[in-house]
Amino acid sequence: KIYPMTLKEEEELNAFIDKNLxxxxxxxxxxxxxxxxxxxxxxNGSKQLVQNYWKINQYMVKDKMPIPLISEVVN
Incomplete structure (x- = not known):
């Protein structure tokens, strides 16, 4: 799904991508x-960039073993 963006949001997105690249x-x-x-x-009035991984998560391989608790690893 493509989410619509205003021109200003598209400029902010491009600046974010350039900076982080x-x-x-x-x-x-x-x-x-x-x-x-x-x-x-x-x-606070600013905007947060987020990604929707809903579709990609359908293709992810589930872990066969659960992640251990920190207390089990440390002790």
Whole structure:
């Protein structure tokens, strides 16, 4: 699903992508899968960029073993 964005949101998204590509936090993927992104309003008036992984999660392989509790690993 593609979420509609305003021109300003699209500019903010492009700035976010450029900044994070340069810093190495994200990289260009060659994956056949993609997750749509959109902005949600925060209580302070700014916007938070989020991604919808609902469709991609259908293709994920479930863990066969549960993650151990920290108390089990530390002791």
């Amino acid at each position: 340069k810093s190495g936090r994200i990289y260009i993927s060659k994956s056949q899968y993609a997750a749509p992104c959109f902005f949600i309003p925060k209580t």
